[in-house]
Amino acid sequence: MPHIAPRTDHISPNYENRPDGTAIDTIVVHYTGMETAAAALDRLCDPAAKVSAHYLIDEDGTIFALVPEDRRAWHAGVSSWRGASDINDRAIGIELVNPGHEFGYRDFPARQIDGLSDLCRDILARHPIPARNVIGHSDIAPTRKTDPGERFPWKTLARLGIGLWPEPATVPHWGLGWVTPALTRFGYDTTDTHAALAAFQRHFRPKRIDGLPDRESAEILAGLLHVVNEPV
Numbered sequence: 001m002p003h004i005a006p007r008t009d010h011i012s013p014n015y016e017n018r019p020d021g022t023a024i025d026t027i028v029v030h031y032t033g034m035e036t037a038a039a040a041l042d043r044l045c046d047p048a049a050k051v052s053a054h055y056l057i058d059e060d061g062t063i064f065a066l067v068p069e070d071r072r073a074w075h076a077g078v079s080s081w082r083g084a085s086d087i088n089d090r091a092i093g094i095e096l097v098n099p100g101h102e103f104g105y106r107d108f109p110a111r112q113i114d115g116l117s118d119l120c121r122d123i124l125a126r127h128p129i130p131a132r133n134v135i136g137h138s139d140i141a142p143t144r145k146t147d148p149g150e151r152f153p154w155k156t157l158a159r160l161g162i163g164l165w166p167e168p169a170t171v172p173h174w175g176l177g178w179v180t181p182a183l184t185r186f187g188y189d190t191t192d193t194h195a196a197l198a199a200f201q202r203h204f205r206p207k208r209i210d211g212l213p214d215r216e217s218a219e220i221l222a223g224l225l226h227v228v229n230e231p232v
Contacts, residue, residue, distance in 0.1 A: 011065075053093035054068075076141070077141060108148075120162045121162065134162055169222040174213055
């Protein structure tokens with residue numbers, strides 16, 4: 001019998017209407033970066049904080065529904081993906097309880113990832129979200145954010161049909177002259193190419209995150225471009 005994560009409503013006041021006619025086409029995964037789940041829940045529901053997400057998932061897998069999906073939560077900040085800004089307009093934001101790099105970053109427990117998988121499958125059944133648009137906060141804000149970070153199990157989610165995890169492909173060369181436009185074609189804002197490449201590595205090649213081009217990163221990026229039918 002599949003694991004079904006428990007859910008509870010804990011409505012935040014921090015939301016507004018989405019712009020008329022804007023489709024929900026993105027999932028953004030975050031970590032809370034706070035010392036406790038209670039502190040994160042309090043902040044996401046504090047009107048003075050002016051931040052929120054649609055869901056918060058505790059380390060035991062419990063899902064807190066904070067903002068209705070048809071409303072605009074305040075989680076992405078200044079951001080860009082595939083040429084679109086104002087990602088809050090079109091995204092569902094999911095916060096995972098984790099102290100983050102500042103307070104003792106650690107692995108995400110299996111029950112928490114089970115809860116996230118349950119939730120994402122539910123969301124994907126109701127919204128036309130392409131796999132390339134299941135992303136982390138650092139993917140859409142590479143100069144500002146590092147969450148959910150290099151310990152997040154993107155490959156595990158992709159095996160469940162949530163997001164992408166490519167097979168590497170051959171590349172014509174792997175300098176910045178190829179990598180920069182390739183990152184742009186996949187979705188990254190490459191105003192700061194090194195930050196964008198570091199975000200890409202954090203997501204798809206977490207064993208070394210240096211923002212420098214190398215063959216392995218380029219081959220992974222080429223594999224992604226093949227999957228999404230973009231030119232290599």
